[in-house]
Amino acid sequence: MTPPPNEQAPNEPARASTERPADRLRAKLAERGATGLMAHLVAGFPNRAATIDAARAIEAAGADVLELQFPFSDPLADGPVVLQACQDALDAGTDHAAFLGMLEEITRSIRIPTVVMTYANVPFVRGFASFARELAAAGATGLIVPDLPHTEPEFAEFRAALGDAGLSYVPVVAPTSTPKTIAELAEVADTFLYVVVRLGVTGRASTIDDAVRTRLAEISAITPHPLAAGFGIQSGEQVRSLAGHARLAVVGSKIVTTIREHADAPGPAVESLVRSLVGD
Amino acid sequence: MTHASHDTDAGRFGSFGGCFVPEVLRPALEEIAEAWERYGDDADFREELAHYGRTYVGRPTPLFEATNLTEHLGGARIFVKLEGLAHTGAHKINNALGQALLAKRMGKTRVIAETGAGQHGVATATAAAALGLECEVFMGAVDARRQVPNRFWMECMGATVRQVHEGTATLKDAVNAAMRHWTERIEDTHYLLGSALGPHPYPTMVRTFQAVIGRELREQLAERGVDRPHTIVACVGGGSNAIGVFHEFVGDADVRLVGVEAGGRGTGRGDNAVRMSGDGRPGIVQAYRSLFLLDDDGQVLPTHSVSAGLDYPGIGPELAHLGTTGRIDFASATDDETLAAVRLLAQKEGILPALESAHAVAHATKLAPDLTHDDALVVNLSGRGDKDLFIMAEALDRDAWRAFLRDELARMDADDEANA
């Protein structure tokens, strides 16, 4: 579990030599505050400039974490809005190199941590270790892969690769996850858990009611890691109703829709949306 | 080295297989795996399935010796296993009924399915109607357009057909859409997957339901005094008819097993669906690990075939494994070779094969002349061609077909005017 060699250079300041990407994410989550925002973007949708513009707007508006999706052709857990954005991003030429380029430019220009989300085939085809090293080198702090269950033999290699690259692994907890599974997921997590608050795929609105808050409390009783709650969160009111139950609210489809409506220069619209979501 | 296919407890065939579903679906797959474990070998369940097989599906399906074709090609004795004579016109019903019966035992009231050619959709709608289950079928918009008759029949049997416009709007996108829908309705809904692929336990379960084809074949050959076939040929989309006819013979090392993939328009990217004998690469897509048509970044490539049922970028994990170990050979047949094979079998034997199945016929015509009359060459005719009327008529008799369609439209317009 050694950091990549370039981070071990003897003359680097102490902080740079010991800090791993995941630590930045952990530190961010440890900051006190109300429920913050993890804002989701599909890289390359509708193009590189718009993605970078939106990422800057997301930070300016006060989000805590950026979730950047590496588009995949067959995204099983995504609803129509994100699915179409992924397809458009791929059609616009978002390949591996283009994604890494965007990630690098974004992480250089914003200070909040960036977590990458993609589907298993993308890191699998690249090779787990290379993929993790490339993400870390481009400034990512963690990775979410919804279709690589911790119960499959491939997971061990994948998890080790993230660890070696200093990246956090963010597991997804579903409404169908049993306490036993949640405990297993908490075991392989190292920063936070992504909790899906309702059945189905991304996109459709959810109600944050007592059942959701009870569910989050149950999960918090099993794991000390902070929680991000997502799927169907679209308003600041929903975000605020998670106070005390989730460290982060994840907003995806709503942002993607806003970008589609302001494709030429999404910055201002995304910034005002995210402000309304964060607004306290 | 043994070539028998061993599924490990995790549903692996070598490194292929597995269960790569989002966490929300994991319990649903576990539930099916448990039900499958409980009922797969259960005498009552098997008898109920066999009963439907005999009295509803029309099993055993005939094994016909194609003497005219044999004579025409010179060489092997050619036999065709007529799965197209099964109720609904293809092997798909074997699996649809099996899973629908299982779904009932699991207490599910709805089934959903993906369909490409529409054959699996029709089979599912049929099984659902017969067993009193609600049914919803996801179909790529491109396929729905080229398979209008099947779409019509599904709706006729009470199923809802949902057209899928995302992605390439073909079979793989229908699978994605069905899985997505399933994540919202796990409680009352069984996903009745149509081929020997997808997450564990589907590859094993679907193969087991289709293995009846190979079991019957062995008996029927024995009745004709054929101890062992020399070669068995089957078309391969996801691979269910192929593994269904091959499974019984995988342990007979001297029986050559050949899977035939869609050669489409040619070898260019996106022009075919050739995975095993072409550019398939290891991947994890649609919840299983296998060989897929992928670009360098792992994105799934578009495919093409004249037959909607073979137009799919992945292949079932057991076939991928047995292909990789060399137990099963793979070949391909182009669209043109396939259309020629339809005509040949129709004219020589009075049998109209489905376009999918005609791929196997096309390849068999290449193999037969190199064998002798002591060699039995079996072609699994997975389906009959009725459903392909619109495609075949356009391809084989374009002008007359166009005139017919034009006249029909004119007649309907005139009727409407007269009644207005």
Ligand SMILES: Cc1ncc(COP(=O)(O)O)c(C=O)c1O
């Ligand atoms: C007649 C027929 N044969 C073959 C196939 C391909 O499926 P599989 O490879 O699972 O047998 C289909 C699929 O729709 C079909 O309708």
